[in-house]
Amino acid sequence: MRGKAMNEKNQNRLQNRHSEHLLGTGTPMCAGCGGLAAIKEIYDVIGEKSVFINAAGCMTLLANYPFTPFRGSWLYTAMACAPAGAQGVRDALDILLAKGRLAAAEDLETVVLTGDGSANGIGLSATSGAMDRCLDFLYICYDNEGYGNTGQQASAATPLGARTATSRGPLGYPGRKKDLFAIWAAHRPTYVATVSPSHPLDLVRKLETAKNLKGPRLVLAFAPCPTGWGFDPKEMIEVGKLAVQTGIWPLKEYREGKVTHTIVPRPRLPVDEYLRRQGRFAHLFQPQRNEDVLQKIHSSVDAYWDAIES
């Protein structure tokens, strides 16, 4: 699946999608933004017959009066309640459809767009409620593993050991990354998937799957963040690839009670190759290796894949 090994059929598939793009240029996201790289791919699949319902986060600034990169619709709600906004829009569209006041061709896909801060924390109650009610919506979460828009403070998605603006001690963030995939899967929704902008074919296939299903669906996009994680913007895709190849970010999907790993890294690269690329983990290697924290990170990745592969 790596660039050089890409076969001709896949090449054509990519090429056809790049004669023009749907998401407009000129956004205020940082150069090399992993979240934006994922979302522009995602938007190509979802298309303009959609309404994006947004919660506070980096992507709130995508639409900044009088400028918007979207060709479809957009509604900013607040940090806690984007899924509730989606509920209102979806219910109203359904009422209009049922009463014949909206042609089927005018219907919209209801898409929630939030970062990990909202998805894992303040917005989780509203998300859980939307799943309880079997809301027909697609939730896109760009996971940059912290409150990126306010300067990368630790969120519930921050991984163990990462230095953030609120965990600047020698050990970095002491908590563990919340398993949002598992939390969603425990609700038994229609579809849950992880994606990474470094793996566009996997991403596009999963988005196409999600798009053709009804009910609650989550696409959790890995969003390497040059600004918040401390690496050069040009390395963003490499950081994404390493996250997958080291097994830190498993690419997988959940459907009908079953979890499938869509790419199993074999052999798995040493996790340190991923960590070393990023300033947020530099304190684990300098001035000397922090074996204790590194061991914990390694063993949690090993334990994850041992359970998958056994």
Added chain:
Amino acid sequence: MEKDEGSPSLYRIRFHGRGGQGMKTASRILGSALFQEGFQVQDAPRYGAERRGAPIFAYVRASRDPINERGIIHAPDLVIVADETLLSIPAAGVLHGVAAATVLLVNSGENVESLQARLNVAGRLIAFAAEKEGLHDLRYVGAACAGAAARLIGVISRSSLEVAIRDELAHLGDAIIKNNLQLALGFYDLMAPHVGVVTPGRGISALDYRNPEWVDFPFEEARLSVPAVFAPGTSARLKTGLWRTERPVLDPDLCKRCSLCATYCPENAITLDRQGYPNIDYDHCKGCLLCVEQCPAHAMRTVPEHDTAGGRKGEEHS
């Protein structure tokens, strides 16, 4: 606290640069140095929604009396431009409020007369080519500007500048402090011929002021006055290419037309032509250089922005 009537006692100084060029640090170094000299000081950065590479500014006020003015400086006594590419971007606001009494300090190799003519400014303009004077790492341009500005103001001693730099950069470690010190003091010395050219401006008189021309605010129906954008894709009007300091350039002879660059470009700034060759939209490319890094055929190379023919000159910010 009574003040002398209308006494010119308040310095108003503005630094312009790009996110990542240390304008906040520059303003803080200057602020600290003035504070060392016993001034009352106010310094602040100003940034909007845009990120690294985007035009930003920071400002400093200093006075022997308590400072009651706040917010953006509208009538600067000194404007420092760390990145001359900002001069052609009206939205960067570099020349906002620049009057005959304003001193303009520009990091540019262009000669003063041609700059003066191009910018159409009446006041004193001082150009310094930071790169020629030993500045090879743009991360230190802030320190260079602070050092130069300190000399132009004329009330800051070399030692106060040094103390300010050590204070403001204490968290960055000795090596970085050393580099900044060397540059800042070097540019401080370089400005010796212009020492004290900046004079504090007078406030605006309440006897003779421009009427703000408030409007009788009109009612407009919600379809007009809702904060909604009714047109698709309007963000393309924002020329984020202006953030760039380096650009990717394609060598078509090496290009294998694999389309990975277009796939990975976060900005959607690369499209493919009918033959499958990438087309780079320099109006919007932010210069992250992912395409250079990821191109399997090494068909993309990195070119510094000021080396490109014409550079940014002529590109307009709408």
Added chain:
Amino acid sequence: MKRILLTGNNAAAWGARLAGVEYVPAFPITPQTEIIETLAYWIDSGEIDCRMTTLESEHSMITAAGAAAATGVRVFTATSSQGLLYGMEMLYTVAGWRAPFVMVNVSRGLSSPITLEPDHNDILAARDSGFLQIHCATCQEVLDGILLAYRLAEHEKVRLPVLVNMDGFYLSFTREPVEIPDAAAVRRFLSGYDAENIRFRAGAPLSEAVAVLGGTLYSYFRYEMHLAALNGLKAFGEIAADFAAIFGREYRDVEGYRTDDAELVFVMIGSFATKAKEAVDRLRDAGIPAGLVRPILLRPFPRERIRNMLAGKKGVAVIDQNLSLGMGGILHAEISSALYGVAGSQPIVAGFIGGLGGRDISAEEFYQMANETLQAVEEGHAPPPRLLFAREELAEVRRMQQIAGVTRNAGESHE
């Protein structure tokens, strides 16, 4: 004591540090985040003995703050705009626990449309919650205000949480010289937290904030809170006197600047009030006897003081950096009500709405407000409220609306 350059956010962190706060429940929001980042850094580096917990929302953060205060530790927290409103249910709730703590609000305009820059609609939305409010005009006042706020909150006749407010950007990200008092001197002003009868202990069971059925009990508990808040006026005077004796800086519940012989008085809260001071000086240079009245304490409302300071003036220009939609400026209404019902001739009270969403107020606009207010005095009646909004701004909005695809019908002004 040392005097250094600090942003408002850093000054807030220093205030909390000197107050010896033991617990900081946190949640990031621009432009407040630097405060919790600074405290987190001090905690991580062992400089202060304090625990910080990042909650998952401001609703939870304010709940944890009140709960910890009710359990017996000194608590500090901070938020801004959307966060303050998201926690609004809990503002009212924890105030009723009568568990004192201090929360900084960094003012920022409210959604919709969402914005980052300051106005006072966020903090004024909390004015009826039971939290007392201190409004700061300088970074020094932010630090001092937090120390004053702990004394006020923990005062035995008050025992209510306090909000200390500063303007986003204009103070939060702006450095000014700030005197950082010695810890020992602060200890003389503010001793350790003594929650007295508010504490959960195995040996002394307590049921806090139990339900009431019926209006009688409800009225009793709520009105007691109101009386406690009013006690804050006298308490603030005592506390400020102690503060002045130890630190040499004098604070009153309402600051007056050149008001004694003033005929025209601006009324403002927050950091823009220093711009008004500058305007007062320039107006006096021009022969117009101007002054400034600036409430520092807004809850409790220093009605008597404001009345006395404005009595006998010809014109009052109230500048509201807020907008009660469908009514007008909130301060204008409060100041007018303070002046109503007093015998004798009252000043003309003109209302101006300005500085919404961080929009600057220029020196020229202060002069113009003074002139329009004096004009109204001549004519003998207050003018309708005015929004400070220039012709060229409207033209700019129109240009943006065209980009936004706003279509105007024939006859609708494009100007």
